Amino acid sequence: xxxxxxxxxxxxxxxxxxxxxxxxxxxxxxxxxxxxxxxxxxxxxxxxxxxxxxxxxxxxxxxxxxxxxxxxxxxxxxxxxxxxxxxxxxxxxxxxxxxxxxxxxxxxxxxxxxxxxxxxxxxxxxxxxxxxxxxxxxxxxxxxxxxxxxxxxxxxxxxxxxxxxxxxxxxxxxxxxxxxxxxxxxxxxxxxxxxxxxxxxxxxxxxxxxxxxxxxxxxxxxxxxxxxxxxxxxxxxxxxxxxxxxxxxxxxxxxxxxxxxxxxxxxxxxxxxxxxxxxxxxxxxxxxxxxxxxxxxxxxxxxxxxxxxxxxxxxxxxxxxxxxxxxxxxxxxxxxxxxxxxxxxxxxxxxxxxxx
Amino acid sequence: xxxxxxxxxxxxxxxxxxxxxxxxxxxxxxxxxxxxxxxxxxxxxxxxxxxxxxxxxxxxxxxxxxxxxxxxxxxxxxxxxxxxxxxxxxxxxxxxxxxxxxxxxxxxxxxxxxxxxxxxxxxxxxxxxxxxxxxxxxxxxxxxxxxxxxxxxxxxxxxxxxxxxxxxxxxxxxxxxxxxxxxxxxxxxxxxxxxxxxxxxxxxxxxxxxxxxxxxxxxxxxxxxxxxxxxxxxxxxxxxxxxxxxxxxxxxxxxxxxxxxxxxxxxxxxxxxxxxxxxxxxxxxxxxxxxxx
Numbered sequence: 001x002x003x004x005x006x007x008x009x010x011x012x013x014x015x016x017x018x019x020x021x022x023x024x025x026x027x028x029x030x031x032x033x034x035x036x037x038x039x040x041x042x043x044x045x046x047x048x049x050x051x052x053x054x055x056x057x058x059x060x061x062x063x064x065x066x067x068x069x070x071x072x073x074x075x076x077x078x079x080x081x082x083x084x085x086x087x088x089x090x091x092x093x094x095x096x097x098x099x100x101x102x103x104x105x106x107x108x109x110x111x112x113x114x115x116x117x118x119x120x121x122x123x124x125x126x127x128x129x130x131x132x133x134x135x136x137x138x139x140x141x142x143x144x145x146x147x148x149x150x151x152x153x154x155x156x157x158x159x160x161x162x163x164x165x166x167x168x169x170x171x172x173x174x175x176x177x178x179x180x181x182x183x184x185x186x187x188x189x190x191x192x193x194x195x196x197x198x199x200x201x202x203x204x205x206x207x208x209x210x211x212x213x214x215x216x217x218x219x220x221x222x223x224x225x226x227x228x229x230x231x232x233x234x235x236x237x238x239x240x241x242x243x244x245x246x247x248x249x250x251x252x253x254x255x256x257x258x259x260x261x262x263x264x265x266x267x268x269x270x271x272x273x274x275x276x277x278x279x280x281x282x283x284x285x286x287x288x289x290x291x292x293x294x295x296x297x298x299x300x301x302x303x304x305x306x307x308x309x310x311x312x313x314x315x316x317x318x319x320x321x322x323x324x325x326x327x328x329x330x331x332x333x334x335x336x337x338x339x340x341x342x343x344x345x346x347x348x349x350x351x352x353x354x355x356x
Numbered sequence: 357x358x359x360x361x362x363x364x365x366x367x368x369x370x371x372x373x374x375x376x377x378x379x380x381x382x383x384x385x386x387x388x389x390x391x392x393x394x395x396x397x398x399x400x401x402x403x404x405x406x407x408x409x410x411x412x413x414x415x416x417x418x419x420x421x422x423x424x425x426x427x428x429x430x431x432x433x434x435x436x437x438x439x440x441x442x443x444x445x446x447x448x449x450x451x452x453x454x455x456x457x458x459x460x461x462x463x464x465x466x467x468x469x470x471x472x473x474x475x476x477x478x479x480x481x482x483x484x485x486x487x488x489x490x491x492x493x494x495x496x497x498x499x500x501x502x503x504x505x506x507x508x509x510x511x512x513x514x515x516x517x518x519x520x521x522x523x524x525x526x527x528x529x530x531x532x533x534x535x536x537x538x539x540x541x542x543x544x545x546x547x548x549x550x551x552x553x554x555x556x557x558x559x560x561x562x563x564x565x566x567x568x569x570x571x572x573x574x575x576x577x578x579x580x581x582x583x584x585x586x587x588x589x590x591x592x593x594x595x596x597x598x599x600x601x602x603x604x605x606x607x608x609x610x611x612x613x614x615x616x617x618x619x620x621x622x623x624x625x626x627x628x629x630x631x632x633x634x635x636x637x638x639x640x641x642x643x644x645x646x647x648x649x
Contacts, residue, residue, distance in 0.1 A: 066448065120634050127390065128633055131588045134581070135626035142623035179619075270581060274392075274455055281452045308466060317459035321438055324453040328445035 005210075012206045015289045018201065022296075023195045030191075038303055039317075046299045047194025048074075048256035051201045053279035053291040055248035058205055060277065061286030062214070063241040064221030066130040068273050069137025072254035073246040075144055075268035076113050077106030081254025082182040082263065086175050087151060089186065098190040103197065103254040110250020114142075114243040122238045137273055144265035149176040181264030182257065189259040197255055198292075201248050205288060208244060217241045282323060357491045362614045363607065368498040368567065370606020371505030374558040376583030377598035378512060379553030379592070385593035386549045389447065392454040393434060395580015396461035397554050400426045400562025402571050403469055406476055413474045423558040431554025432547055439550075440543065458577075465573035478566040497566045504563060508556065511601045516595060521548055529593065582609075582625070589629050591642025600640055605629075 026043065029035045052074060059067045087103040092098045117136050124132055148159040152172030159165040163174050177183050208214050216237045219227040228234050257263040279298055283290030301319070305312035326332050376398060383391045401423045408419035438457050442450050481498030516522040524545045527535040536542050564579060565571050582605060590601025605625055612624035632640065 060448075066451075120630060124633060124637055126383075127592065128588065128639075130635060131585065132630055132633055135585065135629050139623045139626050142620055142626075146617070146619045276450055278455065280512075281448050285448070311463075312614040314467060315459065317456050317463055320456035320459065321453055324445075324449050324456065325438070325441055328449040329441040330444070332441065 008210055011289075012210070015206065015292070016199070016202060018289060019028050019195070019198055019292065026191070037311070038306075039300070042299060042303060043191040044189045044194050044259040045256060046296055047191065047198055048252045048259075049276065049279065049295045049299050050198055050292050051194075051248055051255070051296040052276045053202050053283065054198075054205055055245045055252070056276050057280045057283070057286065057288060057291045058208070058241050058245040058248075060280050061284075061291075062209055062221065063217055063238060063245075065125075065238070065242075066127070066277075067133040067245075068130050068270065068277065069133035069135070069140075070245075070276050071268040071270070071272035072117075072137035072140040072248055073110045073114060073249035074135075074256065074272070075140050075265060077103075077110040077250025077253030078257035078263055078268065079144060079176065079182060079253075079265075080109040080250070082177055082257050085186065085188055085254075086173070086184075086259055092259035095188055095195065099190075099193055099255075099258060102188065103193075103251045104351065106254030107247045107251040110253065111243055111247040113250075114246025115239070117246075118239050118242045121234065122242060134270060134273070137268075137270060141265050141269050143182075144176075144268075145179050147176050148174070148178050150174040167348035179264070181262055181267075183262050184265065185258060185261050187259060187261065189255050193353055194255055195252060201251075202288070204244065204248065208241075209288075213240060216291060252305060278320065282320075357488065358614075361492055361494075362610050364492075364494055364498060366607035366610035367603055368501045368606070369610055370586075370603035371501045372560055372564050372567065372602075373579070373583045373586045373605050374505050374599045374602025375508055375556050375563070376579060377587040377602045378508070379556045379560075379596065380584050380587040381516060381590075381592055381594065381598040382512075382525075382549050383553050384587070386525055387439070387546050389439065389450045390454065390584070391439075391450065391550075391553070392580070393457035394553065395576035395578075395583070396458050396465075397427050397431060397434075397557040397576070398561040398579060399465060399566060399571075399573060399576035400430060400461060401558030402476065402565040402575055403465060403474075405562045406474060406556070406565070406571055410475075420562050423562055424555045427554045427558035427561075428551045431557070435550040436552075438613070440546075443543075444446055461571045462577070463605060469573065471573065474571040476569040476571045478564040478569065497563075501563045501567065504559065505599075505602075506561070509595070512552070513595055515552075521545070525549060569575045582622075585626065585629055588639055589632060592641030593643070594639075594641045597639060597641035 026035075027084065052070065056067065056070045059065055059070070081102040085098050088098050088101060092101065117133075121129055121132050121136070133166055146160050148161070148163050148166055150157055150163070150166045150168045150172055150258040152169040154169065157166045157168065166172075166174065168174070173184065175182060175184075192350055206215075216227070216232045217240065219230075220234050220237050224234055246282050254266070276295075276300075279295040282298065283292070283294030300317055302312055305315050376394065379394050379397075380391065383389065383394070404423040404426045405416075405419040408414045408422040409416065412419075415423065434457055438453050439450060442453060478497050482500065484496060485494040485499060486492070487494070514522075516525055524535070524540045525548075527538065527540055528542050528545045532542055535545075560579075560583075561576065565575070583602065586601035586605040587598050588601070589605060590597030590599070608628055609621050609625050612621040616624060636642075
């Protein structure tokens with residue numbers, strides 16, 4: 001037991017180390033001017049996607065339930081974060097404090113949504129649970145598309161019809177403009193903020209996984225009935241993992257949205273949920289470090305493939321299929337091992353194999 | 357009368373969903389996988405019939421057959437290349453591969469046909485039907501769609517319940533290993549299922565583009581998701597369930613659009629799905645499986 005704990009401690013330190021080293025290397029590259037502006041523009045989205053992937057891994061890898069609506073929580077966090085940041089523009093001039101508050105509010109609202117959605121979702125299992133999360137993601141996208149919200153001297157106004165229906169006074173400002181999304185956002189996010197958010201996320205997720213609650217969550221994943229029979233409240237621990245996951249996604253959403261001047265609800269659709277799921281599965285189920293690496297590589301990959309220009313997304317698709325085939329097909333895997341490409345059989349991979 | 361006309365267009369849209377949902381449900385029932393690329397096979401079917409009609413100048417019926425042929429071959433090819441090697445892999449790995457195939461098809465279409473939407477002219481040559489002194493107009497496309505759906509459901513039900521390959525399908529869906537021991541070729545059965553599903557997707561593509569005449573590389577994505585929802589709605593793995601789920605989904609969507617809100621119609625569809633699953637966690641006609649300890 002002690003040996004196991006030591007190993008997981010070393011493993012966690014390695015994860016923190018990886019993030020910190022990557023951050024320092026990027027900072028040095030930026031300082032030296034050795035980095036393309038396209039890639040520099042990707043830095044904040046990458047950090048947001050890393051947080052998304054790590055948090056989704058909590059639901060998919062650690063809790064073992066497939067979620068196809070993770071972008072919905074990102075959306076909720078993004079829009080509530082933007083509203084908070086815009087409303088506080090005059091009250092709190094300090095940029096980083098406003099960003100922190102926006103992320104905090106974004107994550108709190110996402111947590112509330114996570115809890116409310118979790119009540120019906122967690123009554124289901126397997127593919128049915130997956131489709132309901134997909135449904136919630138789509139509902140959030142649709143509803144966000146119809147909300148108009150603005151503020152003036154008299155306070156905040158909401159409408160579901162049009163921006164004119166808000167009847168704002170002179171000097172009033174529209175924040176959410178229906179299908180046009182959140183407009184006129186002041187850019188607050190920075191690479192540093194993203195880095196801090198990743199560290200906070202890692203701290204929360206890794207501590208949760210290695211705590212008593214984390215072991216209970218994994219017990220629920222491996223065998224619900226056995227877990228229940230030894231007195232573990234299945235509902236409580238599934239909810240704990242689900243809400244934590246939603247909360248972190250909310251923070252990531254706020255970080256992501258405050259990196260642009262406008263953000264539309266369509267950005268957080270089914271395809272985004274799937275994209276993040278791809279990060280998690282490619283990185284390895286339950287493997288946090290894997291999620292971080294996969295999120296980074298797969299976000300940068302389309303940029304690197306720009307040389308191929310038109311065919312780049314086609315190449316991306318082929319790489320995705322090939323990686324899945326090589327990782328999961330026994331014959332191909334043996335072939336690769338024979339020609340000397342050794343792959344470490346991590347705990348997560350073994351787990352994946354057990355599921356089959 | 358307006359209600360009746362909404363209801364009929366709902367049934368028509370629902371028929372398309374039902375045909376797509378059949379593909380999802382059969383593949384799920386037999387291979388236990390969610391084939392996310394199914395929606396994009398619809399798009400391929402649409403493009404193939406479009407090319408056959410416009411570029412080759414073929415008559416509509418021949419174009420449809422051409423689309424069916426191409427999609428069937430494509431379905432078998434996808435299954436052989438991408439899914440078959442993963443037969444013993446965890447379900448999520450297969451799901452991600454399916455997503456990869458979906459990206460591949462969309463981007464290949466983007467390269468070949470460009471992102472510009474093509475306007476598709478309906479392949480159905482019949483005139484609209486006028487009832488009640490012209491108060492109720494039913495288009496030829498609507499009639500053909502509904503009839504096609506009924507014929508397809510009836511045929512499939514017969515195939516699955518009456519023929520030898522249907523028996524093999526049911527056996528594989530029940531228990532792969534036991535079916536293998538009984539001398540059924542599991543791989544062949546799964547291939548046949550994919551072929552049937554993809555042929556249906558081609559038909560659905562042609563009908564979808566006839567009813568909503570805009571053809572783009574992403575045309576199949578949203579109907580694909582909705583049809584998947586329909587399959588779950590009716591109870592995934594069940595053919596009558598896919599039919600019922602598809603029709604109900606179509607009706608809810610059109611009535612929601614007409615009477616509640618155009619923008620929120622999708623949200624209404626998904627909200628109804630959630631409610632149904634909460635009341636009946638395995639869908640309307642789904643089988644309840646007991647968990648053994």
